[in-house]
Amino acid sequence: MEDPVPARVREYAEQAVAYVRRAVGVALEYDSDTLPLLDHYLRQVMGTQPETLQLVIATAGAYFGEVVRRRLGGRWETAGEEAEWRMVLPTGLNFSPLGFVAAAIAQGDVAEFDSELDTPARMRPYVEQALARMGELPVDDYYSLCGRLDTLEHLHEVLVAVAAQMMGNDPGDPDDGPEPVADEPSGPVN
Numbered sequence: 001m002e003d004p005v006p007a008r009v010r011e012y013a014e015q016a017v018a019y020v021r022r023a024v025g026v027a028l029e030y031d032s033d034t035l036p037l038l039d040h041y042l043r044q045v046m047g048t049q050p051e052t053l054q055l056v057i058a059t060a061g062a063y064f065g066e067v068v069r070r071r072l073g074g075r076w077e078t079a080g081e082e083a084e085w086r087m088v089l090p091t092g093l094n095f096s097p098l099g100f101v102a103a104a105i106a107q108g109d110v111a112e113f114d115s116e117l118d119t120p121a122r123m124r125p126y127v128e129q130a131l132a133r134m135g136e137l138p139v140d141d142y143y144s145l146c147g148r149l150d151t152l153e154h155l156h157e158v159l160v161a162v163a164a165q166m167m168g169n170d171p172g173d174p175d176d177g178p179e180p181v182a183d184e185p186s187g188p189v190n
Contacts, residue, residue, distance in 0.1 A: 005066065006078045009085075012062035019059060030067055032149055038063065039144045042104050057105070057113075058082050061098030064145050068097070071149070072156050083113055091159035092120040093127070093152070104143045117152075123159055130158045 003010075017028045020041045028034045038060060045056050065076065065087045074089040088094040099113035109115050119127050134154065141147040 004069070004075060006076055009062045009065065009076055009078065012059040013066045015055075016059040016063035019056070028063065030063075030070055032067065032071065032146070035064075035067060035146050035149060039104065039146055042101065042145070046105055053105070057098050057101050060145075061085070061096075061101040064101060064148075065097030068149065068152060072153065086118075089152070089156055091156055091163065092123060093155055093159060094118045095152070100145060100148050104145055104148075107139055107143050117155070119155075119159070123162065126158055126162045127155055130155055 005013075013030075016038070020037055021027050023041050023044065024037055026034070026037055028037060042056070042060060045053060048056070061082075062085075065085070068074065068087055068089075069076070072089050074087055077086040077088055077094075083096070083098055085096060085098060086094050087097050095117050096114045099110070099115040102110040102113040103115035117127065131151075134151070137147060
């Protein structure tokens with residue numbers, strides 16, 4: 001069976017685990033319970049050397065993408081530069097884990113990184129509605145990886161339910177069929 005995790009991603013994610021263990025004395029476990037430790041670690045790295053910051057973004061991005069992949073499924077798209085790596089969920093919802101990490105460190109969008117969500121065009125109205133219903137968040141929560149994971153989980157659930165309705169299935173019955181096959185991404189969702 002082919003490994004769903006590119007070797008570079010796996011290497012970077014393990015480096016993130018080692019960095020956080022050295023910095024805070026606790027090991028990350030690739031789950032949402034230890035994600036606050038990574039958020040804490042990222043708040044400490046602002047102002048470090050640019051090369052170090054780039055490495056932190058790459059390693060923490062790989063780790064965060066792996067947390068999401070393990071929780072929600074999906075696949076890595078690693079063609080191109082590291083800043084262009086994307087995690088594509090089974091619903092077609094996709095994002096740049098490195099972009100999310102860069103934004104978490106800066107507590108704002110970073111020009112060199114994409115920190116927006118993307119989804120197939122036919123699902124965009126549902127994502128926009130779900131995001132509007134979620135309301136405003138404090139900046140710390142909005143840019144935190146914990147906050148991003150919560151948002152991704154919610155949007156993923158919404159899109160699974162929408163896809164089930166489109167396929168004529170009851171979204172409450174997991175035996176009614178497979179998750180939808182994603183379209184190609186067609187643009188960011190704000």
